[in-house]
Structure formats: structure tokens, C-alpha cells
Amino acid sequence: MKFTEEHEWLESEGDMVKVGITEYAAEQLGDIVFIELPDVGTSVTKGQEIVVIESVKAASDILAPLDGEITEINNAIVDDPSMVNNDPTGEAWFFKMSLKSQGELDGLMSEDEYKKHIE
């Protein structure tokens, strides 16, 4: 698993990567009540706001971690946003994407580096 400074995790699945938010991010957001995911087939560029996530407290965005295209979305978290608080790194993944350049994944943080980042 790789991590971004924006508290996303990325996991390789063949040619795709699965993307979600970290436990730290879910905890910081608090009780999540609404999620809006991008459409499958959307081309995204790193840093682009592609997911809207609302907790009881406030609205925030999730940014595209890398350049690529959305290939699958997890509608289960749209139906039940609290899944993200309960299992952020498992069942409650957000979307899958194909990367423009596979190599970019290696540039992201390892789990140890991420742990240091949030300390």
C-alpha cells in the first residue's frame, strides 16, 4: 500500500490501483454522511478535486492522487457513507483508476513514511 500527503491510500490491483482514505483521515473527518464519486471513464489529473465527502461537521474534497482514468467506483459507500468510518482501508474503498504512468506509484510514501507524516 502507498500513501499520499492528502491521506489517501493506493493499492495495486493488476493494471489498476484501488484508492481510499486512511484511518487517520476518516477519524479527522468524523461521522461521514454524504459521498459524491466521479463518473467511471473520467480522466483526472493529479490534485484535481474528484470526490466530495461530507461529515456531520463539514464538507471536504478528495484529490486525484495521480494522473489517470477512473475505471470503477464503489457505490456501496454512497449508499452507506458510515462504512468509511468503520472500515476505511478495507470494504470502504472509493474508486479504482488506471494510471497514466505506473512508475508514479513508486514516488508515493510507504506506510512507515506516512506514519511519520501524520505524527
Place this chain on the structure above:
Amino acid sequence: MTELKKTALYDLHRSLGAKVIPFAGYEMPVNYPLGIMKEHLYCRKSAGLFDVSHMGQLVISSNTQSMQFIATELEKLLPIDVLGLGKDRQRYGFLPNIDGGIIDDLMISNRGDHYFVVINASRKEIDFKYLKENISKEIDVDLIKTRALIAIQGPQSEKILSSQIGELSSLTYLDVKNFSYKGEILWVSRSGYTGQDGFEISLPNSLGEVFCKNILEQNGIEPIGLGARDTLRLECGLCLYGQDLNETITPIEAGLKWAIQKVRRAGGEREGGFVGQKKILEQIEEQPYFKREAFFPDGKAPLRSGTKLFSDDKGKNRIGMITSGGYSPSLERPISMGYLNHNKFNVDEPIFGEVRNKFFSVTLTKLPFVPTSFKRN
């Protein structure tokens, strides 16, 4: 930036694991480890303890004049029945400006030899200055900084509070009474801002922490942060100053006509005679076209404060704005309130809120979203 102030309970909040945020110049707990949703539901079902010491506590008294004199003076600034407020009774009110807009909303109690007034944190310096400048010089207005203010709210609040300070069953909604606690006097009112039965307790800062610790040791009560305080008051349709109320909105537009007793309205024994009377009395008779309303967003997206409302999904005909909105933990759906301009809108037209350049349909409903549960008798 000026340094943030701390209430007497700051260390306790930290030790309880609160997430602390800046609010109205104070470092306040927005939530504890339980989180906003569970804190909210816990308060509705059992009881919650809130630190509301950031709010202003005013004592209005006179060394030379009677309570009747003070009440008469206050009625020049407040459009409510102050003279008729019995000893040890509390009442909701507001300070209008000359145009009928609201300088602040407040709770006022008659304590026999003085009036005790609780005002909003964000407005206390403004209110204090305004009262000082506009009330008879024979009346003293003191902004108390030596006392904390704690709210205990929810169906179990009477049982839990009485275990510490004694019998409370004789108090009904908006009654006020003094209790002694560890050699000091607590000023207790049966009121609060969650729409539920509960109490507000003013006590010396020095006793704040020990009092709260003793209360929190009881079964059935959890500390609740400002996050859940906001969702609790919104469910019951209670206004938040700075969002739902401000200096450009009148009490009648805000749906607070009920707080202006008949004796102060046209034809009443003490009709008018208060700041802002022209606009306010006019609107009581004629019904304003601009009014606070309640909305259910039709989808799952919460429509929050600042969301613009239109009668079309293109953003052409602007008809109002959401002033408070969010997710209702009790109803498990988003709820909003805000203002509609009925001159620009017919009730059979659709309504859309604009969020992130998208238009979400909403349905007009009635306040409160969740019924209140005060102990009336």
C-alpha cells in the same frame, strides 16, 4: 490575531480527549472521542454536559432604583414583557436595532433584586457596550467573568443533576433557583438550547472543573461538544445568531413573533416604546414577505449555511438562502433552514439549492424537525 481565550473547563476538555477549535474567540471543544453523531444521539436519549462558558453572563441591577424601574428601562430596549416576568422566571428575548434587525438574542431571568441575562459569545462585547450606552445611568450592567456556565440537557438531566445539588422536581421549564454547592451559590435555570428538558448552571470558575467531574462520574451522561450542540438546536428549529439571525433580519422575519408578548404589541397595555418598534409592529400586522423556513433536501447531500436558493435549476431566479443546515442524526437525513423571499416565489414552485455549481432540489417543510420536550409542568 488576538490570542484565543480559554474557559475554566479547558483543561478538563483536553483531559477528556476533546478536539478543540477556535469559536467566538475561545478554544472550545467541537467534539469528544464519541464524535458528533453519537454525542447527539446520547443527549437525546439520556443526557449530555456542555461547557457554554464562552457565552456572556450579564447582571443588571441598581443601588438606587427598584426592579420595576429596571424592567421599565429594559422594555425600552427589549420588545418583550419584562415587567410581567415573575421572580425566578426566565424568558427568551432579543435586542432590536433601530431598523428592527437583531443585535442579539438572549435569555433574561428575574432574580428578585437583579436581572440575569445570558447573551451570545460572539456578541457579548457589543451587547455590553450597547446596554451601557442606552440604559439609565442609575442602572449597573456587569459582564461577569468569574463564573462558568454549564448546560446539562436530555431526559436524564434532572436525575443526574439532582444527585449533586438536591431536589429539582419543583422546577419546571424556565424556572430559576439558587442552590448551594461546596459553599458557593449555583444559579440554576430549567432551560437550554437543545430543545429538550435540561438545565443551565452558572457557577464560580473555581468550582467548574470539580462540578463537571462529579456530574460526569454519574451514569447516563457524556460530555458533548459544540458540533452536537449545533445539530441538536437545528433539529428543534432554534436560531443561531450570526447564521439565522443578524442585524438585517427582524424577529418577525425570523419567526420569533411568539416571543413578543401581546402586552407589547399594537393594542397592548404597553404597546411599542422599544427600539425598532416601527418595523416590528408593522410586520406583526402585515406579515413579512421575507421569512424563515424549513427545508428537507430531497437527496443525501447536506445543504449548509450560505447555500443559495433558486426557483429553477439554472440559477436564474434567486429566492433565498440557507442559513443553517446539516445532517440530522435523529432523522438520519439532511435538514436545512433559511430564508425565502415570497415576493419572488410561489409555494407551488420547486426550490433548488446550489452547491458546487450543482442544483439540488429541496422540499419546504415545517419547524421543528424534531419536537421539543421541555418539562412544562
